[in-house]
Amino acid sequence: MSSVSVVDLSYFDAHVRSKYSDVIGAKLGGKVISFSDEFFAEASNLLTARPPIRDKTRFTYNGAWYDGWETRRHNPEPADWVIIKVGVTSARLVACEIDTTFFDGNQAPAVSVEAAYSETEPEASTEWTTVLERTDCRPSARQFFLRAAGETKDFYNYVRLKMYPDGGISRFRLYGTPVPVFPAAIDTEIDLAHVSNGGVAIKCSDEHFGTVDNLLVSGRGVDMGDGWETTRSRVTGHEDWVIVKLGAKGVIDRIVVDTAFFRGNFPDKVRVEGSDATSDEAVLDNGDWTVLVPDAKAAADFEHEFKISHDKPVSYVKLTMVPDGGIKRLRVYGRRVL
Template identity: 70%
Template sequence: MSVAVVDLQTFDAQVVKKYSDVIGAKLGGKAISCSDEFFAEASNLLAPKAPIRDKTRYTYQGAWYDGWETRRHNPEPADWVVIKVGVDSARIIGCEVDTAFFNGNQAPHVSVEATFVADGAVPDASTKWTTIIEKTACGPSMRQFFVRKDGLTDEFYNYVRLNMYPDGGIARFRLYGTPIPVLPEALSTVIDLANVTHGGVAIACSDEHFGTIANLLLPGRGIDMSDGWETTRSRTPGYADWVIVRLGTKAVIDKVVVDTAFFRGNFPDRIKVEAIAAADDQTAINSTSWTTIVPEQKAKADFEHEFEISDSPVYTHVKLYSIPDGGIKRLRVFAHRV
């Protein structure tokens, strides 16, 4: 196993648009223990918003940082933080380590380890860890992207450990992979297969200026419109924004829910939903053979639009339209597997 260091554009195309951040706080990821967090708490690593800096702000410990920072002169090889994955378990492909505003006090090197602990237990001193991102150099105040050259891990994990050698600061940590959900045994059970916890992934869109498409697939309805999908205002007649979602598995669709929660003056004028059975993501993205399952119709502000789907064939992807533009909080695709 070795790691490729890639740029933002490559990481976005090869990782972000194909996989999910399985440790994000919005998904339920949580820092459960760490070696040290004297200057700044390890939980900041998983915060959904971009890090900020206030040079005028000081705490009892010293300068305030929006990230995880440990004290100097660590006698051990590395400081570490253990994080509970936000899904049942996941296979891992790569990560982002952001040292924003840590300059001179950044982590010089990092590595990532993972483990699976069964029956609701937590890692302890006897836990065996597997290296999934080998020790790699970090620079000051920058976003850095690491991808496993041998692809997704063969094993799936529910805990990860981020190590920084020997100490220092990291602002944000994102870990991408494929959720391995625990699904009902009965195929006839209807579940939301667009939800990221069930393997749904938003793979392409026309625009995500104010809010990312990954937000559409999060659990719950959030607390404000910051964690929805919102596009720029269009000025072209006949324009429509869109997003394509790969379902967690191929399925027969029973109901679609389009939620505009918190979007009250910037919701779409109209919405439409299409679906397709495609061999892979690129085929779906390039296809002109989509089937309309929710015809174009007026949308409402701050409202859960529910649409029953009858006589559905098997689909793998859905395409949601925001016409001509606007914000949508969540997309739910309730279906039963085949």
């Protein structure tokens, strides 16, 4: 039996979203592989990165359009379900969010979440572990659940969301720690900041237009919306920043700061620093940083690559925008140290 606690948004943002990754999100590569039904709205909408929207004037052949997963009425089975492949190799699961925004009167009355590790796609014989016991859902609401610390040791690569007996859910987020598969040769260069290798953005100054977790995913994105963008500053000397915990401590060879799609709102300059702190608390408290990339003029819609001469290992990096703006991706290529 799983043990979870219900938490509010402020606690979730401070203690979950800032420390863990949504390991099933579409932008990380999570995908729906099977479902019981999606008559009114597709199950894949559950994994969309942007918040749900509503257009009451929009209808499809089957009925009102919803930005979420919605099944038909009168399900003869106990529950509708969807199976999702985790976007990383596997992950330890810490918390989840069930969002029924705009589903009011047609929301899922209750849900549960199960997880499994399988070398192949789940079958009828697959053994599932309960992550979230059956719990009631509120209409048009975001609900946040935190697992007990003692239950987060196992890792999984498939998740099954059930709703009892049918209805609609806008978004499903499942936060955890990726379990990376590093190259056997320790001196192989890898992106130590990439979320699949365990990188996570633990704190930032601002993320008004785009969230910092976008910095650490694959590819160069599709538009300005899937990067990190801050508000415009009017204060002399202002700087925006983000601190990233690397997936493994390492010696950095090169750093890439990509401003793809940011053409009139890229930062004037960028700076990157490193720290060998041993904990999040230590790096946030002491501010002991070594400059890896001194203030460098930035350009629009461009991959800036910087060779790094610092030969000491670091476990955290701090990316600073002077004074503000938008960045699409941050790559920190280096070699692990044990």
